Amino acid sequence: MMRAAFGFLSLLLGLFGSGAQMQGDVTEGTSKQTTPDIWVEVRALRDMVVELKVQLSALEDKVKESENQVDDLRAELISTKFHMELLQTENRDLQTRLRNTESELLVCKSKIDQLERDNEAEATELKSFERRLTTTESRTSELERENADVQSELLINKSRIEQLEKENAGKTQMAFYAGLANGGVIGPYNTDITLKYSKVFTNIGEAYNPATGFFTAPVRGAYYFQFTVCSHGSQMPALSPHSASLSCSFVMAYFLLDHMTSWSDSD
Numbered sequence: 001m002m003r004a005a006f007g008f009l010s011l012l013l014g015l016f017g018s019g020a021q022m023q024g025d026v027t028e029g030t031s032k033q034t035t036p037d038i039w040v041e042v043r044a045l046r047d048m049v050v051e052l053k054v055q056l057s058a059l060e061d062k063v064k065e066s067e068n069q070v071d072d073l074r075a076e077l078i079s080t081k082f083h084m085e086l087l088q089t090e091n092r093d094l095q096t097r098l099r100n101t102e103s104e105l106l107v108c109k110s111k112i113d114q115l116e117r118d119n120e121a122e123a124t125e126l127k128s129f130e131r132r133l134t135t136t137e138s139r140t141s142e143l144e145r146e147n148a149d150v151q152s153e154l155l156i157n158k159s160r161i162e163q164l165e166k167e168n169a170g171k172t173q174m175a176f177y178a179g180l181a182n183g184g185v186i187g188p189y190n191t192d193i194t195l196k197y198s199k200v201f202t203n204i205g206e207a208y209n210p211a212t213g214f215f216t217a218p219v220r221g222a223y224y225f226q227f228t229v230c231s232h233g234s235q236m237p238a239l240s241p242h243s244a245s246l247s248c249s250f251v252m253a254y255f256l257l258d259h260m261t262s263w264s265d266s267d
């Protein structure tokens with residue numbers, strides 16, 4: 001730009017130079033004293049004007065450039081302001097979120113503290129449970145041992161009982177002693193009847209049934225019975241205790257009875 005301006009200036013100077021030459025030829029000799037001074041001044045003024053014009057143009061260019069720069073800067077400023085506002089909004093949001101997060105964090109921390117306390121309590125409880133479990137386990141194994149002992153004792157007792165039952169079966173004991181419930185005369189009958197000795201004094205082994213008057217042998221063996229009968233005259237065995245001609249006999253009898261066979265005092 002500046003170089004172009006200087007080029008233009010030197011061209012103008014060149015033109016003025018030849019003009020002055022021509023002028024000098026025409027007016028030579030008429031106003032030799034004053035004319036050159038005016039032309040010089042005019043030339044200087046022209047030069048100055050030209051120079052000023054050039055400077056003005058340069059300045060105008062500069063101003064335009066500056067204006068453009070200012071516009072650019074303004075646009076940039078607006079954009080920056082907008083950006084800053086955005087950032088401020090974002091910052092406010094972030095601060096709010098930060099506060100929320102902080103309060104959440106506090107809540108979490110207190111929860112964690114609570115959980116840690118709970119955990120400690122549970123660990124203590126667990127330890128106590130473990131101790132109790134160990135105690136229970138040892139007690140259980142103790143009881144199991146005791147149980148095994150009792151079971152073996154029970155087995156021994158069972159076999160003992162079986163042995164005793166076997167031994168007892170060989171010598172089953174029974175005995176009964178009974179009488180007629182109603183006194184007085186019974187009969188006479190034309191057919192055989194069963195006398196029921198319903199008044200029972202002893203009935204060891206319960207083999208005698210006073211309801212039927214039958215004795216049932218629980219095991220095979222020899223049984224001994226004895227009873228007393230009284231009767232009139234030659235009739236045997238009619239019973240009449242108040243009769244004057246009463247004769248009594250004491251009867252002893254052995255019976256070999258099979259298992260579950262019965263005997264009764266039939267007349």
Ligand SMILES: *[C@@H]1O[C@H](CO)[C@@H](O)[C@H](O)[C@H]1NC(C)=O
Nearest residue numbers: 150151152153154155156157
């Ligand atoms: C075994 O019998 C004895 C008595 O003979 C008794 O003291 C004991 O309790 C019995 N044991 C069992 C396990 O029944």
